[in-house]
Amino acid sequence: MTEWIISILLLIGGSFVLIGSIGLVKMPDYFMRLHGPTKATTLGMASLLTAAMVFFSTSQDALSVKEILISIFLLLTAPISAYMMIKSAIHHKLDSIERTQGKDNIEDDV
């Protein structure tokens, strides 16, 4: 039973990580490319770490909480690094395709 839970969580996590990287390659401009790694990959990592937590908690007969530390750290830092990367992209005035939305909201940065 626990083996099934761990396997399903691992497969969900691996699929999300793979989908994030496919989005990084396939999307047409930078502002769309940022969505894949910062959202899908972080969710996939949370799922993988939950699988590891279930695995070590059941195999070692004691609750294992180190994985929660890593996943909270990743969930905290992914938005901050995405914010810094989008600020540097706006600063460099990267090209975007026609149908990218929200370009009117970009102010001139200081």
Next chain:
Amino acid sequence: MLDTVILIVFAMIGLSLLLNVWRLLVGPSVPDRILALDTMYINSIALIILYGMNMGTELYFEAALLIAMLGFVSTVAVCKYLLRGDIIE
């Protein structure tokens, strides 16, 4: 069954690392390359955790935590350098 699933997820994450390397080499601008590196360190954390599960040891989680911290700091430092031309003003 779990060994087979861990092998499949190893293959998935290896494939996504290859896709990130493609974006790192091709990426037309500097922020694209930073994004590819940021994704690569997160995927390497996933690889380390899977290896720890495969070996059945918890020893590798400290390494994963260290990679998470240093990767975040380096991403922010490079972005700050692109924004201001300086890291610590």
